Amino acid sequence: xxxxxxxxxxxxxxxxxxxxxxxxxxxxxxxxxxxxxxxxxxxxxxxxxxxxxxxxxxxxxxxxxxxxxxxxxxxxxxxxxxxx
Amino acid sequence: xxxxxxxxxxxxxxxxxxxxxxxxxxxxxxxxxxxxxxxxxxxxxxxxxxxxxxxxxxxxxxxxxxxxxxxxxxxxxxxxxxxxxxxxxxxxxxxxxxxxxxxxxxxxxxxxxxxxxxxxxxxxxxxxxxxxxxxxxxxxxxxxxxxxxxxxxxxxxxxxxxxxxxxxxxxxxxxxxxxxxxxxxxxxxxxxxxxxxxxxxxxxxxxxxxxxxxxxxxxxxxxxxxxxxxxxxxxxxxxxxxxxxxxxxxxxxxxxxxxxxxxxxxxxxxxxxxxxxxxxxxxxxxxxxxxxxxxxxxxxxxxxxxxxxxxxxxxxxxxxxxxxxxxxxxxxxxxxxxxxxxxxxxxxxxxxxxxxxxxxxxxxxxxxxxxxxxxxxxxxxxxxxxxxxxxxxxxxxxxxxxxxxxxxxxxxxxxxxxxxxxxxxxxxxxxxxxxxxxxxxxxxxxxxxxxxxxxxxxxxxxxxxxxxxxxxxxxxxxxxxxxxxxxxxxxxxxxxxxxxxxxxxxxxxxxxxxxxxxxxxxxxxxxxxxxxxxxxxxxxxxxxxxxxxxxxxxxxxxxxxxx
Numbered sequence: 001x002x003x004x005x006x007x008x009x010x011x012x013x014x015x016x017x018x019x020x021x022x023x024x025x026x027x028x029x030x031x032x033x034x035x036x037x038x039x040x041x042x043x044x045x046x047x048x049x050x051x052x053x054x055x056x057x058x059x060x061x062x063x064x065x066x067x068x069x070x071x072x073x074x075x076x077x078x079x080x081x082x083x084x
Numbered sequence: 085x086x087x088x089x090x091x092x093x094x095x096x097x098x099x100x101x102x103x104x105x106x107x108x109x110x111x112x113x114x115x116x117x118x119x120x121x122x123x124x125x126x127x128x129x130x131x132x133x134x135x136x137x138x139x140x141x142x143x144x145x146x147x148x149x150x151x152x153x154x155x156x157x158x159x160x161x162x163x164x165x166x167x168x169x170x171x172x173x174x175x176x177x178x179x180x181x182x183x184x185x186x187x188x189x190x191x192x193x194x195x196x197x198x199x200x201x202x203x204x205x206x207x208x209x210x211x212x213x214x215x216x217x218x219x220x221x222x223x224x225x226x227x228x229x230x231x232x233x234x235x236x237x238x239x240x241x242x243x244x245x246x247x248x249x250x251x252x253x254x255x256x257x258x259x260x261x262x263x264x265x266x267x268x269x270x271x272x273x274x275x276x277x278x279x280x281x282x283x284x285x286x287x288x289x290x291x292x293x294x295x296x297x298x299x300x301x302x303x304x305x306x307x308x309x310x311x312x313x314x315x316x317x318x319x320x321x322x323x324x325x326x327x328x329x330x331x332x333x334x335x336x337x338x339x340x341x342x343x344x345x346x347x348x349x350x351x352x353x354x355x356x357x358x359x360x361x362x363x364x365x366x367x368x369x370x371x372x373x374x375x376x377x378x379x380x381x382x383x384x385x386x387x388x389x390x391x392x393x394x395x396x397x398x399x400x401x402x403x404x405x406x407x408x409x410x411x412x413x414x415x416x417x418x419x420x421x422x423x424x425x426x427x428x429x430x431x432x433x434x435x436x437x438x439x440x441x442x443x444x445x446x447x448x449x450x451x452x453x454x455x456x457x458x459x460x461x462x463x464x465x466x467x468x469x470x471x472x473x474x475x476x477x478x479x480x481x482x483x484x485x486x487x488x489x490x491x492x493x494x495x496x497x498x499x500x501x502x503x504x505x506x507x508x509x510x511x512x513x514x515x516x517x518x519x520x521x522x523x524x525x526x527x528x529x530x531x532x533x534x535x536x537x538x539x540x541x542x543x544x545x546x547x548x549x550x551x552x553x554x555x556x557x558x559x560x561x562x563x564x565x566x567x568x569x570x571x572x573x574x575x576x577x578x579x580x581x582x583x584x585x586x587x588x589x590x591x592x593x594x595x596x597x598x599x600x601x602x603x604x605x606x607x608x609x610x611x612x613x614x615x616x617x618x619x620x621x622x623x624x625x626x627x628x629x630x631x632x633x634x635x636x637x638x639x640x641x642x643x644x645x646x647x
Binding site for chain 1: 112113114115116119181182183325326328329330331333351355359361541575600603604606607608612613614
């Protein structure tokens, strides 16, 4: 796992997870499992942008893209526009 | 210029003629090029006629019910009007999220179509493929997938000529899909509502509404689509998903398009105050907003204050912060604060113990330790009346807390095909809302619910629906579960809390797994995420004298053990 993935996992564990969850990995379903709710998505998006130093166009992503950390990192790589 | 409010016999009569070439809907498509598209009223009507032609080709006639399940965009609105042009009765259901369990979705949709006797279900090209196979319904209900845009109508569609008492459309109220109640509204009811609302809002030709509100919800449908449809006001719209991912986007649209009106639930005031970065806030000019209306949840002074504190530097003034009390059964608004008052949303402070123990509002000063604030939802619209009623049915005086009953000329005709449910809530032309509140100096204050309905982010959930889902878990003692809402100061809305008793104490070693499974099934069926799932040993939940779980006593026990 790279530093960016680690940082995102740490943020989710510390700030967003609502329950005493089992282990959190980059493939753990987050939204459909009820570990995070849609009200947490803006924080997650902002954090993803901060960690990857990019801006992600929201119209081209869906809540499903936030289902796992692996997917979020893929979205950032595919759609993120690097900030100067 | 103020809009002249005319009398019409039907919604269709209001659509015919008049100015056609002004912008009607600007739809934002974040991340696309161009970032938004605008259609004029004439273009919108042409699209509605194309849908009417499509529906006609499937045999739709006057009075037939049509269910629309499409993404939030112009085709959804055009198909809604297209159905009405034929005198058919449209209803909009929520677009499925990826979280939904396909078999539950199927049975939910089946329940709704059966209840309203739908002839047609129209889905769009974006409808998830894996769900499509699931929604084949009965022989009586056809499912069609529409292309975008549908082919233009080859000739002028003959518009229906509905009478004022004909049902115009159906809104679906609270409840799990399938158990939702269809609120049938006549043309007269809708037109009366919109006349009174436009009058109170002092609606102007140059008004512009910004909205992300879903169209299956009364606030999105009536305030942000049917009101501007009737009065030819420009709407700037985005999808709820775009808004949830980046809440600042709504404010950016309001700023870019100089919008003047918007409706949002209480939690959104707080959400916008907390979840927008300073970077996103920079450059926002929100001084054009003349009414930001708090509606769909009990109004909280703290949430309005948080929004004001966050955006006063962007030009938001106190005079622009408003509130309204509304429900699908009354078409929409019962009350609305008054435009032009220096403090439209009046806050009063009352003695906490007199309120809690005696359902009585006794004035206190804000600095008093025992004081609790209540925010007004404004005065009744014309031809709307509110009574506060005690448990024995007698009318209470000002300052007494009880159930809110509503009487108006925009009332629903009853729940579609459910006279049993209609009879429970409609008595002598008064609608008993099950909301709890009080009246003071003509202002209506809403404080909560009589039944244990949980309002989360403007959506209503029945605890019994959630408890039934939890009860299905094999480790849980059927019927020994409690769901309740707990107000979160941070979120400005309720958190969903669930308590569930296991059958056998030995299984408590698997508590974390059981909690995760319950969490997952609740999300898959109702789309709301529990804040806490608390799995407890047998006999933990407090029972009522009738042997059923007592929600409020169990809630108190949970709070005392977890404070």
